[in-house]
Amino acid sequence: MLEVHVLASGSDGNCIVVQLDDEAVMIDAGLSYKYTHKLMELEGIDESTIKALLITHEHNDHVAGAGVMARKLKIPLYCNQNTFMAFNAGKVDWREIRMMGSFDLCGMNVTPLPTFHDAVEPCAFMLKADGSNVLVATDTGKLSFQCEKALEEADLAVIEANYDSKMLRDGPYPEPLKKRIASDHGHLCNTVTADAIRKTAVNENRKIFLAHLSKNNNTPDIARQTVSDITGIKRFKIDCLERLGDTRTISVSR
Numbered sequence: 402m403l404e405v406h407v408l409a410s411g412s413d414g415n416c417i418v419v420q421l422d423d424e425a426v427m428i429d430a431g432l433s434y435k436y437t438h439k440l441m442e443l444e445g446i447d448e449s450t451i452k453a454l455l456i457t458h459e460h461n462d463h464v465a466g467a468g469v470m471a472r473k474l475k476i477p478l479y480c481n482q483n484t485f486m487a488f489n490a491g492k493v494d495w496r497e498i499r500m501m502g503s504f505d506l507c508g509m510n511v512t513p514l515p516t517f518h519d520a521v522e523p524c525a526f527m528l529k530a531d532g533s534n535v536l537v538a539t540d541t542g543k544l545s546f547q548c549e550k551a552l553e554e555a556d557l558a559v560i561e562a563n564y565d566s567k568m569l570r571d572g573p574y575p576e577p578l579k580k581r582i583a584s585d586h587g588h589l590c591n592t593v594t595a596d597a598i599r600k601t602a603v604n605e606n607r608k609i610f611l612a613h614l615s616k617n618n619n620t621p622d623i624a625r626q627t628v629s630d631i632t633g634i635k636r637f638k639i640d641c642l643e644r645l646g647d648t649r650t651i652s653v654s655r
């Protein structure tokens with residue numbers, strides 16, 4: 402069985418575990434080992450099942466706990482060379498990956514897909530197993546065509562809905578920060594994400610999980626409502642985390 406555990410998503414820290422039967426990979430480790438361990442316990446994840454840590458990009462909300470996590474769990478850390486050079490993981494078993502270069506891990510086929518973000522070489526991940534596809538795509542100012550294609554093929558898409566344009570515009574952030582977030586190398590807003598979901602709606606059973614919501618420029622309600630309004634997907638079928646400490650397990654099957 403293929404399952405995705407969303408342990409944390411957003412600027413406080415990101416961590417997702419993708420599990421196939423009794424093996425799993427972790428995507429990003431933006432929280433402390435201790436807190437992540439607590440979240441894993443909540444979700445009933447036995448940490449000995451986690452065999453690898455994949456990193457999307459070097460921002461602190463994705464790597465703050467990466468080095469410690471890899472050492473505590475005694476697992477290799479997978480990321481591209483530019484990303485690895487851009488943060489300090491300490492002594493870890495680093496495995497180099499390349500953009501669009503697929504590799505097999507825990508019975509899953511993993512492909513890093515390019516994203517547009519103010520990081521050195523950021524990526525999203527597509528994971529295929531059991532005849533199902535999972536896309537994890539956050540921290541991108543726009544979707545690359547590779548991500549759009551993956552969104553179309555996904556049975557579960559964990560996709561960024563970072564901000565509501567009006568909340569960002571009228572909110573307290575300084576102008577340069579607003580510009581950065583809204584730029585092509587920032588984050589995805591609710592409507593752009595919704596449009597992409599609508600445009601790629603070929604699989605009726607595709608599950609949508611909204612990720613990396615801003616605490617200041619979005620709310621779970623606004624994100625779900627906007628995506629529902631634009632895509633026609635019923636609101637209750639669109640999920641996201643409510644806050645730090647909220648977690649979710651989503652089973653993926655065709």
Ligand SMILES: [Zn+2]
Nearest residue numbers: 411460462540
């Ligand atoms: Zn982030």
Ligand SMILES: [Zn+2]
Nearest residue numbers: 458460518540
């Ligand atoms: Zn980032």
